[in-house]
Amino acid sequence: MALSGAHKNRGELRIHESLDELRTDLADYVAELSEASVKERGVFAIALSGGSLIGLMGKLCEAPYNKTVDWAKWYIFWADERVVAKSHADSNYKLAKDGLLSKVPIVPSHVHSINDSVSAEEAADDYEFAIRQLVKTRVVSVSEISDCPKFDLILLGLGPDGHVASLFPNHPALNEREEWITFITDSPKPPPERITFTLPVINSASNVAVVVTGESKAESVHLAIDDIGADCPLIPARMVQPAMGKLVWFLDKLAASKLEDSNLNK
Numbered sequence: 001m002a003l004s005g006a007h008k009n010r011g012e013l014r015i016h017e018s019l020d021e022l023r024t025d026l027a028d029y030v031a032e033l034s035e036a037s038v039k040e041r042g043v044f045a046i047a048l049s050g051g052s053l054i055g056l057m058g059k060l061c062e063a064p065y066n067k068t069v070d071w072a073k074w075y076i077f078w079a080d081e082r083v084v085a086k087s088h089a090d091s092n093y094k095l096a097k098d099g100l101l102s103k104v105p106i107v108p109s110h111v112h113s114i115n116d117s118v119s120a121e122e123a124a125d126d127y128e129f130a131i132r133q134l135v136k137t138r139v140v141s142v143s144e145i146s147d148c149p150k151f152d153l154i155l156l157g158l159g160p161d162g163h164v165a166s167l168f169p170n171h172p173a174l175n176e177r178e179e180w181i182t183f184i185t186d187s188p189k190p191p192p193e194r195i196t197f198t199l200p201v202i203n204s205a206s207n208v209a210v211v212v213t214g215e216s217k218a219e220s221v222h223l224a225i226d227d228i229g230a231d232c233p234l235i236p237a238r239m240v241q242p243a244m245g246k247l248v249w250f251l252d253k254l255a256a257s258k259l260e261d262s263n264l265n266k
């Protein structure tokens with residue numbers, strides 16, 4: 001690792017010299033959490049996002065992880081999904097299926113994707129209902145401090161505008177406190193209709209990892225992590241603050257290029 005650090009309340013920072021190094025560290029991290037969760041609970045409930053994240057998780061399909069990870073115990077969810085057919089090029093399900101899930105022995109019935117044949121509002125309701133059933137049977141754990149599901153790991157990307165999952169800057173969805181899953185029909189990033197985990201669900205997870213590469217994200221990384229003034233914009237990524245869980249940032253050098261030195265162990 002090029003640099004590492006820990007901001008006092010913004011989690012652990014893992015900054016990598018190369019994308020290859022980041023990919024290996026991310027695969028190790030996911031594999032370790034999977035092992036710990038299977039040991040403790042017998043299952044691993046993981047939520048994915050779309051974007052470059054899936055490609056960056058690619059090493060999990062290779063040796064040794066493809067053989068050492070207990071794939072049969074994985075339950076897969078999406079922290080956000082575009083409301084399009086599962087076969088559509090914009091589908092986060094399709095991205096993960098093609099890039100990851102079809103390459104490892106995941107149990108098909110453990111893959112919890114959205115209902116793609118209904119409206120965004122119905123898809124959000126259906127997804128929340130499905131997750132509620134899995135919380136009842138403790139496939140997904142439950143938070144000790146809220147009634148929210150406690151995913152073992154939620155993986156997020158970061159947009160250049162500071163969005164995470166489908167929670168966009170200044171969008172009312174950021175204020176949702178009751179629902180676990182909400183929907184939007186006006187996403188500034190196409191396609192417009194999406195469902196997304198709400199902040200209470202993200203912040204109830206045992207582990208949240210934000211995976212960010214490239215210079216276009218550097219300003220958002222700075223606004224999400226550094227001690228900024230009250231006049232700076234409050235971007236969605238800064239609202240990712242797991243209450244009891246652990247937050248880890250996987251960054252490449254370009255994404256980390258605007259971070260203040262004081263956050264890094266040089």
Ligand SMILES: O=C(O)[C@H](O)[C@@H](O)[C@H](O)[C@H](O)COP(=O)(O)O
Pocket residue numbers: 049050051052053080081082092156157158159160163164165166189
């Ligand atoms: O549905 C989506 O649009 C994604 O889930 C989105 O939240 C993504 O994670 C970020 O936009 C970062 O994407 P990149 O890593 O590709 O820039």
